[in-house]
Amino acid sequence: MWDWLAALPPAEAMRSGRWLYAWVSAAHVLGIALLVGAIAPLDLRLLGLRRDLPLAPLAALLVPAAATGLALALVSGALLFLAAPGDYGARPLFLAKLGLVALGAGSALALHLGPGLARAAPGRLRLAGAISLGCWLPALAAGRMLAFVD
Structure with a gap:
């Protein structure tokens, strides 16, 4: 599968286009x-x-700004991934980052599609805030560490 992804035209463009990357x-x-x-x-x-x-x-x-940022990060991150899918796909730190992103996004979706901020109980709001910070900050750190850890 990694080889198939690496052969896609966007993947080739990401690898060969210095300025595009x-x-x-x-x-x-x-x-x-x-x-x-x-x-x-x-x-x-x-x-x-x-x-x-x-x-x-x-x-x-703040919610629309965060959602816009998430969309931009997901699309651009997928393109960056295509530059070396086999390398990234084999790295536990990258997989951990993806898990944290999925958990953070899923938690936010569950809150907003569920009771919403306006109707959620205070305890639910505190839990949502803790899960969110507990996902996005480590995901950010994991993504940055990918440049330094094999």
Whole structure:
């Protein structure tokens, strides 16, 4: 399967296009910045910090920014993965990162498709904030460490 992915035209373009790879990498960083930059303050609020800030308007601003960042990070990350699918697919740290991303995104989806921020119990909101921070921050660290760990 890795060989098939590596032979796809986008994979070949990612490997041969120096500037394409650089721009996609920059888009990935932007996506991560939007995602973590928006989700961390919201998660801290869900955990109980700054209760003086109303949750609804804060979420109205931060949730779309985080979702946009996640979409950009996923698309650009998939393109970066195509540059060396066999290498990334064989790395436990990469697989751990993917698991954390899936858990973080799944937890957010469960909250928003379930009771939502406005109707969730305080304990559910604290749990959502803790799971989110416990997924996105290690996923960010794992992604960065991929450049340094074999």
